[in-house]
Amino acid sequence: ETGVTQTPRHLVMGMTNKKSLKCEQHLGHNAMYWYKQSAKKPLELMFVYSLEERVENNSVPSRFSPECPNSSHLFLHLHTLQPEDSALYLCASSQEGSSGGVGETQYFGPGTRLLVL
Amino acid sequence: QKEVEQNSGPLSVPEGAIASLNCTYSDRGSQSFFWYRQYSGKSPELIMFIYSNGDKEDGRFTAQLNKASQYVSLLIRDSQPSDSATYLCAVYSGAGSYQLTFGKGTKLSVIP
Numbered sequence: 358e359t360g361v362t363q364t365p366r367h368l369v370m371g372m373t374n375k376k377s378l379k380c381e382q383h384l385g386h387n388a389m390y391w392y393k394q395s396a397k398k399p400l401e402l403m404f405v406y407s408l409e410e411r412v413e414n415n416s417v418p419s420r421f422s423p424e425c426p427n428s429s430h431l432f433l434h435l436h437t438l439q440p441e442d443s444a445l446y447l448c449a450s451s452q453e454g455s456s457g458g459v460g461e462t463q464y465f466g467p468g469t470r471l472l473v474l
Numbered sequence: 475q476k477e478v479e480q481n482s483g484p485l486s487v488p489e490g491a492i493a494s495l496n497c498t499y500s501d502r503g504s505q506s507f508f509w510y511r512q513y514s515g516k517s518p519e520l521i522m523f524i525y526s527n528g529d530k531e532d533g534r535f536t537a538q539l540n541k542a543s544q545y546v547s548l549l550i551r552d553s554q555p556s557d558s559a560t561y562l563c564a565v566y567s568g569a570g571s572y573q574l575t576f577g578k579g580t581k582l583s584v585i586p
Binding site: 464470 | 510
């Protein structure tokens with residue numbers, strides 16, 4: 358596997374279900390991100406982990422719970438979601454402290470298309 | 475609040491023409507600027523980054539940055555139907571910030 362992988366690629370869940378999204382990066386990066394992409398809206402940053410510590414949480418509802426057990430893996434645990442949470446959830450990674458003034462070059466995984474019924 | 479503005483389009487150009495995509499940003503201290511291409515139903519794919527004023531060329535793509543005007547653009551020469559996608563402009567504020575601020579994207583259609 359190369360780059361950033363995400364599973365599952367598609368997920369349909371009811372509002373009472375609990376599910377988890379998984380992301381794995383094979384780039385040796387030390388920062389990982391969760392984004393939400395809804396139709397006609399800019400990419401919304403949800404969480405940032407740097408060196409396995411959460412460094413940013415952009416006012417995300419508690420029904421979304423991230424977990425970063427190591428620098429290569431990132432999870433997003435979902436419970437009691439709402440229909441408006443249906444979106445494409447993207448994971449990205451980057452190398453903190455990149456030289457050459459190109460910090461924060463982020464590479465995206467293929468995304469998980471989530472539908473909440 | 476940091477903002478990145480793009481014309482949502484769609485921008486239609488004939489095959490072989492030059493497509494010009496524009497982006498403005500509000501944070502004057504922004505350091506790095508990125509263009510991503512996103513095909514429908516797919517994830518964003520990095521095309522280019524630029525951090526110095528002027529032009530940067532990579533194949534058919536040229537990124538242009540004017541920090542004084544807080545403006546960054548992407549030119550695509552000899553546009554191909556396969557270039558039809560949504561192009562996202564993203565801005566990085568610099569050290570201490572982990573956040574890339576994205577625009578809503580410009581949808582480009584290249585007409586054969």
